[in-house]
Amino acid sequence: MLAFLILSSLTGREVLTSFPGLGTEAAPTQGSAHLKQCDLLKLSRRQKQLCRREPGLAETLRDAAHLGLIECQFQFRQERWNCSLEGRTGLLKRGFKETAFLYAVSAAALTHALARACSAGRMERCTCDDSPGLESRQAWQWGVCGDNLKYSTKFLSNFLGPKRGSKDLRARADAHNTHVGIKAVKSGLRTTCKCHGVSGSCAVRTCWKQLSPFRETGQVLKLRYDSAVKVSSATNEALGHLELWAPAKPGGPAKGLAPRPGDLVYMEDSPSFCRPSKYSPGTAGRVCSREASCSSLCCGRGYDTQSRLVAFSCHCQVQWCCYVECQQCVQQELVYTCKR
Ligand SMILES: *[C@@H]1O[C@H](CO)[C@@H](O)[C@H](O)[C@H]1NC(C)=O
Numbered sequence: 001m002l003a004f005l006i007l008s009s010l011t012g013r014e015v016l017t018s019f020p021g022l023g024t025e026a027a028p029t030q031g032s033a034h035l036k037q038c039d040l041l042k043l044s045r046r047q048k049q050l051c052r053r054e055p056g057l058a059e060t061l062r063d064a065a066h067l068g069l070i071e072c073q074f075q076f077r078q079e080r081w082n083c084s085l086e087g088r089t090g091l092l093k094r095g096f097k098e099t100a101f102l103y104a105v106s107a108a109a110l111t112h113a114l115a116r117a118c119s120a121g122r123m124e125r126c127t128c129d130d131s132p133g134l135e136s137r138q139a140w141q142w143g144v145c146g147d148n149l150k151y152s153t154k155f156l157s158n159f160l161g162p163k164r165g166s167k168d169l170r171a172r173a174d175a176h177n178t179h180v181g182i183k184a185v186k187s188g189l190r191t192t193c194k195c196h197g198v199s200g201s202c203a204v205r206t207c208w209k210q211l212s213p214f215r216e217t218g219q220v221l222k223l224r225y226d227s228a229v230k231v232s233s234a235t236n237e238a239l240g241h242l243e244l245w246a247p248a249k250p251g252g253p254a255k256g257l258a259p260r261p262g263d264l265v266y267m268e269d270s271p272s273f274c275r276p277s278k279y280s281p282g283t284a285g286r287v288c289s290r291e292a293s294c295s296s297l298c299c300g301r302g303y304d305t306q307s308r309l310v311a312f313s314c315h316c317q318v319q320w321c322c323y324v325e326c327q328q329c330v331q332q333e334l335v336y337t338c339k340r
Contacts, residue, residue: 034058050159056123060113068109071218072102075225078293080273081280090278095170095267098279100177101225104264107181108217111152115185115211118148126151129209146208149189153182169233172244173265180264184220188212221264228264274299284340298338306335 037058038051051057072083081098085091091099118126129146160178192210197203231244246259259265276282284301288294294303314329 037062044161046161047159054123054125056117060117060122061110063117064106064110064113067113067214068106071109071214072105074215075101075105075218075222078297080283080297080299081270082286084281088278088280091280094279095173096270096279097225097228097264097266098270100173100228100264100266101221103174103177104181104184104221104224105218107156107178108185108221109181109214111149111156111182111185112211112214112217114152114155115147115149118151119145121145126155147189147211149186149209149211153186156182169231169242169244169267172233172242173231173267176244176259176265180224180262181221183262184217184224185211188217188220224262224264228266229259230269231259231265231267272299274301283338286338288336288338290334290336294336294338301339303336303338306337307332308335309333 034055035052038048041048041051041058041061043051051061069083069085076083092102114123115129117123119128121127126148127145129148129150188211190210190212191207193205193207195202195205229246231246233242233244244259244265246257246263246265271277271279273280274283276284283297283299286297288297288303290303309330310333311328311330313326316324316326319325
């Protein structure tokens with residue numbers, strides 16, 4: 001139920017940008033502006049209530065949607081499906097590998113953005129990570145503040161609500177993939193330390209938790225996408241609910257296995273994404289690399305070649321000790337784009 005975030009950012013962009021940006025001083029209108037921002041996001045009724053109760057959340061949700069979308073587009077820049085969702089949201093209701101990635105990256109982006117918003121002081125109800133070993137007061141004093149992943153994951157599980165639809169394979173898969181995204185952020189949490197004291201003697205050391213850059217999380221999730229596991233369902237007789245099962249592999253156990261907690265799971269084979277459909281705009285016009293990607297990206301339709309001039313710095317010379325002077329040169333470059 002999270003991929004809606006990405007969509008909210010697409011549909012609501014115009015309206016939302018006209019609102020005061022992040023970190024604005026408490027203007028008299030801010031209270032109602034906050035409520036209005038919550039109304040503009042595509043949220044369930046319960047989520048809207050949570051949003052209204054938590055000043056700063058609407059902006060964080062919007063940031064998260066943007067973060068997730070940008071990362072998805074970056075990770076899929078070389079693929080036939082390049083994460084262009086504008087007007088093509090059919091994917092979210094299916095069980096493709098791409099759907100799995102969207103759920104995971106949205107959950108990861110929200111976890112990340114929320115933990116950061118806490119430590120950056122943009123939320124009213126959370127501040128720094130207060131894990132043992134670092135007193136928050138001390139942290140503030142040194143000007144460091146840990147990313148509050150504990151608050152962020154706790155909030156998120158409440159925000160997403162109780163796991164529903166345990167009888168529904170797709171709901172199970174969505175929940176699983178959402179969890180993969182949250183886990184990916186958690187496993188990127190690092191402890192950073194800083195020394196203080198006379199001339200760096202390290203008499204006092206402060207340490208705090210820091211999230212890794214979201215790009216790294218995106219990379220992890222893209223690898224999970226590449227090795228995603230196709231699942232079907234089986235009813236666990238003993239527990240009386242539905243479970244995800246990866247089919248038996250030749251040479252593996254006959255019964256098949258439950259997917260590992262870190263695996264992205266999917267149920268349906270993806271379409272080719274070659275031609276425009278409700279899932280993608282197709283690959284016509286995509287820029288490709290003749291050596292590497294044109295044959296697969298263009299789906300065998302061939303590519304057009306255009307030449308263009310690009311400027312670059314050349315004939316650089318060191319002047320005196322410290323200045324480098326360059327000339328501008330132009331070079332012809334060939335650009336390949338997939339045919340219609
Ligand atoms: C994805 O590809 C389409 C063409 O197939 C292009 O119009 C669009 O700008 C691309 N999106 C991104 C984010 O690169």
